[in-house]
Amino acid sequence: RMEGFGYYELPTGTEYRGSLWDGMFHGKGELLLRSGGGYRALWVRGVPTQGKYTFADGLEYDEEKWRYCDGYDRRFYTEICSGFKPPGIPQLTNLDPPKIIPEGCYDCGDGFYNPKTRVVVDYKRKFLRNADDDEHEWILRTCRKAWDITTEHKPKP
Numbered sequence: 001r002m003e004g005f006g007y008y009e010l011p012t013g014t015e016y017r018g019s020l021w022d023g024m025f026h027g028k029g030e031l032l033l034r035s036g037g038g039y040r041a042l043w044v045r046g047v048p049t050q051g052k053y054t055f056a057d058g059l060e061y062d063e064e065k066w067r068y069c070d071g072y073d074r075r076f077y078t079e080i081c082s083g084f085k086p087p088g089i090p091q092l093t094n095l096d097p098p099k100i101i102p103e104g105c106y107d108c109g110d111g112f113y114n115p116k117t118r119v120v121v122d123y124k125r126k127f128l129r130n131a132d133d134d135e136h137e138w139i140l141r142t143c144r145k146a147w148d149i150t151t152e153h154k155p156k157p
Helices: 077-082 133-142
Strands: 004-009 015-021 024-032 038-044 047-054 112-114 119-121 127-130
Touching: none
Parallel strands: none
Antiparallel strands: 004 015, 015 024, 024 038, 038 047, 112 119, 119 127
């Protein structure tokens, strides 16, 4: 069985780096997700006892004092850290510049969705999942499309 410090890659592509004991996560360790986020925790016999999730952009989740996108402040995390762009330059996603969406697809946050095949792939075009009916409807209703054209105010010369 695995013991000591090491890393272990799960079939989903998620990787664990940290202390192992008797084949289990035990001690300090971190789960690194394919999306770029991670969960750093203190593990006891494979169960996290205390930990913190960090999103790919560096935003740390805080269950007690969560203020991000709470209904009162709708800024992206990069806008909170770096400030707003000048008037007339929209910021459509947290990533700036945003990912270029393949033709006929949607940007669903963790990758691109093709409504014809109902497949979600990550931003490097690796398979993530098949969308069920609920996710399909949600993506079509709320996500950014490849053919969206933003209309910006163009100042008069």
